[in-house]
Amino acid sequence: MEIGRYERPKTIEEAYALIVEEHGLPVAGGAWSHLMVKSAPLAVDLSDLEMRYIRDAGDRVEIGAMATARDVELSLTLAAEFGPLFRDATSHLVGVQLRNIITVGGSVAGKYGFSDINTVLLALNAELYFHGGQRIDMGSFLAAPRDKPFLLEKIAVRKGARAAFQSLRVTANDFAILNACAAYREGAWRIAVGARPAAARLGTEAARALGNEGRPSEAAARRAGEAAAAELGFGDDTRGSAIYRRSLCAVLVKRAILEASK
Amino acid sequence: MTINIKVNGKPCHLECNPGENLADVLRMAGHTEVKKACGTGNCGLCTVLLDGVPVPSCSVLVGRANGHEVTTIQGVEKEAAELAGFIAAEGAEQCGFCSPGFALMVLAMKKELASPSEAEMRHYLAGNLCRCSGYEGHFRALAKYLEADRG
Numbered sequence: 001m002e003i004g005r006y007e008r009p010k011t012i013e014e015a016y017a018l019i020v021e022e023h024g025l026p027v028a029g030g031a032w033s034h035l036m037v038k039s040a041p042l043a044v045d046l047s048d049l050e051m052r053y054i055r056d057a058g059d060r061v062e063i064g065a066m067a068t069a070r071d072v073e074l075s076l077t078l079a080a081e082f083g084p085l086f087r088d089a090t091s092h093l094v095g096v097q098l099r100n101i102i103t104v105g106g107s108v109a110g111k112y113g114f115s116d117i118n119t120v121l122l123a124l125n126a127e128l129y130f131h132g133g134q135r136i137d138m139g140s141f142l143a144a145p146r147d148k149p150f151l152l153e154k155i156a157v158r159k160g161a162r163a164a165f166q167s168l169r170v171t172a173n174d175f176a177i178l179n180a181c182a183a184y185r186e187g188a189w190r191i192a193v194g195a196r197p198a199a200a201r202l203g204t205e206a207a208r209a210l211g212n213e214g215r216p217s218e219a220a221a222r223r224a225g226e227a228a229a230a231e232l233g234f235g236d237d238t239r240g241s242a243i244y245r246r247s248l249c250a251v252l253v254k255r256a257i258l259e260a261s262k
Numbered sequence: 263m264t265i266n267i268k269v270n271g272k273p274c275h276l277e278c279n280p281g282e283n284l285a286d287v288l289r290m291a292g293h294t295e296v297k298k299a300c301g302t303g304n305c306g307l308c309t310v311l312l313d314g315v316p317v318p319s320c321s322v323l324v325g326r327a328n329g330h331e332v333t334t335i336q337g338v339e340k341e342a343a344e345l346a347g348f349i350a351a352e353g354a355e356q357c358g359f360c361s362p363g364f365a366l367m368v369l370a371m372k373k374e375l376a377s378p379s380e381a382e383m384r385h386y387l388a389g390n391l392c393r394c395s396g397y398e399g400h401f402r403a404l405a406k407y408l409e410a411d412r413g
Contacts, residue, residue, distance in 0.1 A: 003281035006263060006325040031303055031321040034283060043281065045326055095389010097318045097367070098303040173304075173388050 002039040008048050016131045016151045018044045023149060028066060028106030031098060051105065051153060054078060063155045065105025069093055072104060072117065081159050082124075088165045089116040089181070094173050105152045111142055111199045114175040118142065119194035120165055122202060123181035127156045142199050161185040162214075164259035166252040167195070170239060177240040178248045180228075182256035187212040189257070191228055193249055197237045203228035206253060215261045218254075225254035265328045269293060270337030280325030284310070287324045288334065295335050295362055306390035309363035310334050316370040318389075335362035341369055348407040354399025360392045368404060372411070380405070 009015040018024040024044035051066040054075045073090040107115045126138045131151040163183035167176035176195040189207040194200030206228035234245040265276045285308040297307040303321035311333035342365040
């Protein structure tokens with residue numbers, strides 16, 4: 001990647017000005033940017049900002065935008081609240097080396113279709129905090145067009161959800177052919193499906209099929225899986241066809257619901 | 263842009279574009295012990311330690327490394343040679359192209375995991391691909407190496 005000017009600001013305000021006013025390309029982990037962008041007049045490296053943390057914040061867990069996938073995989077704070085959920089969604093991502101550099105903020109901001117963690121954050125209805133005071137839920141962010149530059153500071157996940165992640169891969173450390181996360185909180189389910197191969201989306205009919213039953217039967221979980229497969233869109237790529245993904249969706253959603261019901 | 267990094271403890275000043283990847287820049291500076299294959303962070307061949315943490319240098323912008331310390335296999339020659347003896351004894355080393363990245367990951371694993379099970383070792387080293395050996399020899403060697411290391 002050809003970069004005209006490379007800045008590594010020390011404050012969030014400085015970074016925000018470079019991104020918004022000078023249209024700098026934010027560099028979080030940087031692992032994908034060199035593959036996706038050929039040149040940038042200005043790159044803004046976010047690594048010196050105080051945004052690498054995972055912390056208990058009372059009724060929620062906050063994940064700094066620069067927390068790495070490896071940080072998430074090993075986080076005792078996330079494990080204490082959500083069990084193996086976040087580990088399941090990060091530990092299959094290529095290798096430890098790559099997980100040491102890719103960031104949660106980069107995955108969210110990039111709205112990457114292949115992302116596993118975006119599917120989990122969508123199911124958990126995570127709230128995104130941007131510099132300047134704007135807050136938006138993960139679902140609205142993923143569905144919104146990419147129009148204005150922004151600086152994502154942190155992602156907040158409310159406690160109190162039971163959730164499980166499922167995926168299928170060609171090889172153990174490849175991106176998923178399809179992934180799914182089911183989350184239950186306060187009498188309502190949220191079902192998210194990602195790697196379709198487009199970005200994660202909610203299965204609202206699937207959630208409706210489950211009603212407010214926190215421990216649905218296998219038959220109810222199967223119906224929800226079928227509803228997700230019917231309502232969501234799927235595409236073809238080298239990892240799988242749309243038809244295959246649709247079939248897989250029904251199975252993975254059912255499994256995620258049953259696992260989250262334990 | 264001038265990039266100032268320490269490579270294996272020695273200051274290094276490099277004139278390059280900050281968007282180049284660290285692996286290419288290191289190799290151009292003469293550190294051909296850093297191997298490169300996939301260029302996408304998938305194979306682990308280009309692994310170096312950045313401030314002691316293993317990273318795929320093909321996926322690190324050299325601008326990010328500016329002001330930091332890089333360790334290649336040359337920087338841990340003695341420890342790597344000891345591990346290499348165990349690998350050779352098991353017949354696991356064939357073409358050797360993956361060995362620098364593999365050895366650096368093993369040394370990083372030793373620091374990060376106190377007494378790893380075989381499953382933990384396989385998980386930790388899953389990002390290091392070898393197209394010759396089938397891995398079994400590597401893991402036999404690794405078990406013996408760690409056992410010897412523990413005394």
